[in-house]
Amino acid sequence: MTLFLKRWWAECPSYVLALLLLASPVAAVQPDEMLADPVLEARARDISRDIRCPVCQGETIDDSNAPIARDLRIIIRERLLAGDSDQDVIDYIVARYGEGVLFNPPAEGANLILWLAGPALLLAGIGVAMTAARRWRTMPEAALSTEEEARVREILKE
């Protein structure tokens, strides 16, 4: 099995592999992990949807079958039962597994570039378009070239 997967790793086109890994049987959250309190359980799900499974790169712990993902899901629920706030739980996990587990990088420090790139480019785009529009408005409408005028006369004659 492992050998098989390893070879797949190497040979498989990634778009296939992407989905292939996701497709491992029976996803994620097991009934025995779930909390009886629906409000706490919903909070746990929300948190675990933003945490990357440390060994599987692109999957959230909510989706992953990896044992560590299961451990993390259980830890989240234990912390919630202990009365932690959502942020406390996230901090707890980040302190142990590093910021790389955050799928939703906080908008601070260098990550600001990531978050502000879109809005900044939008403003820049609007600015450029406005400037261009102002320039065009002062420009006289291009007259027809002599060639085109001849063609227009020809069409009118027809």
Add this chain to the structure above:
Amino acid sequence: MIVELGHFALILALMVALVQATLPLWGAQRGDARLMALAGPAAGLQLVLVAASFAALTWAFVVSDFSLAVVVSNSHTLKPMLYKVSGVWGNHEGSLLLWVLILAIYGAAVAAFGGGLPARLKARVLAVQGLIGVAFLLFLLLTSNPFWRLALPPLDGQDLNPLLQDPGLAFHPPFLYLGYVGLSMAFSFAVAALIEGRVDAAWGRWVRPWTLAAWVFLTIGIALGSWWAYYELGWGGFWFWDPVENASFMPWLLAAALLHSSIVVEKRESLKAWTILLAIMAFGFSLIGTFIVRSGVITSVHAFANDPERGVFILMILGLFTGGALILFALRAGALEARGVFSLVSRESALVANNILLSVAAFVVFIGTIWPLVGTMLLGRDLSVGEPFFNAAFTPFMVGLALILPVGAMLAWKRGSVERSMRSLIPALVLALALGALGFAMQTGRSALGPVGLALGAWVVFGALTDLWARTGREGVGVRLARMTRLPRADWGKATAHLGLGVTIFAVAAMMAWKLEDIRVVQEGETFPLGAYDVRLDKVEEVAGPNYTSTMATMTVTRGGALVAVLNPEKRIYPVAQMPTTEAAIDYGFLRDIYLVLGDRQQSGGWAVRSYIEPFANWLWAGCILMALGGVLSLTDRRYRVAAGARRMPAGVPAE
């Protein structure tokens, strides 16, 4: 022998591509008609050679020629024929050969149908197309040759992967590639126009169908992949913001922008430089997508073996083409003089807004995709970017786009009036708001996402219908209906595609907001409620399939005592591949899908069962199909056939 012929044909194709890339370009520069005329036959010959090579590889897969390394690792004698054939492109080498084949098809199509093109432009377009062919043929032959023989062929292949044996996945890559590579046409036209220093309405008319075709293929390809993920992966999701998905989404967004801006070039001879830039960027992003997928530089779910040699090669191709074209753009863009002047409120301005929003959205997807790479290489930090970021950072631009779309689509060219557009849109607006309010009233205590998505989607849908209706004039309903059937196909295409976008927006919001999930342990014979339905786990039994063993559940879904469906979710094990899979059972419905997944047997007895109600799931695929259909309708518009027939006009008269 056939395999060697295929290999040989591929090498010959490289030689022909070299000729196609150089001599016509030289001829166009010197005004030598004979050299320019070389481009057409060269493109045709290249297609013949690459097709022969592709046929040889297909043959090797069909007869299971296990002396080929690629066949050994990707096929098996027991594989059904359909998947033996789709196995040709289900691997790195073969998929690149498909890439080159599609490139050759597009090149030959220009040679065959480009009779109305000015000879000089045609020669240059085909030369640029040939140059792309040279780069990828070199890449194929040097780093990823599918024709390598094994010294000691094994008796059977290694692979019989059950998950890949699916019609949805078999046709997903060819469609994506038709889209990716289709954008190379827009690129070739852009570079050729830059070399000429001339862009006119005729150029816009020539570029638009290619871009439209590429966009239609991308739409279908992405939708197929998404649909496959939905029904095969067993957790009801349809989009994961995975780097590989993003790699196909960025070119789609830019192609959408490009096909709108080329309308402005065609109709108003404006936005020329921007359109050229977009054409370069759209193909650039196709190459970036290929790079992301092929190099493994960005770890995603599919952190497959990094292959530095291949990655560097694609990076060089990317640098050469995008960089080269951008330098050419910087040198020549000044020569592209805009002619059609337009006011701040006009169809042109609305299309500029469309372009800004789509490009910025593509950029947001791009920066989110490469941010982990930036983190590792520049910041020395381990960073991840996933769904929460994309949902928060990408969605606002799509909301903006949907808000302005109906108004912008109805503005007059050159100088419009928002007030006049809005006046005819009041019914659409009222309907959309009413539907949104209805949605809000019907759901209880959930986020605003559902109602807002409903209102937004309805706004776009009714806006598209209003637009179509407004084109029929001011007479009585009967006259207008009759006139509607005679509207140009392009008008129908526009309305259909916009309608499809509206449906898609609504479906995405509905699935995200109103999805119902239930995870529990169920005993055989036990009934549990799922929304308005009751689901009973009748029995779980072992069933033998043709090449797998299955643990199959029989589950009965009822609503108020009335039978809705009997579903059989399965867990399968394929002994040959040692591969377990989950087969979700889905009851497709107009308003909702009921989606059941069987999990593991519990120690306490009973089975883990995941059940979903996916509201309006079918609307998502329907929306994508409508968008693609809109593109196809536009493609069949009379104007393009007229333009194609322009070659019958006396030489020297431009298509305009």
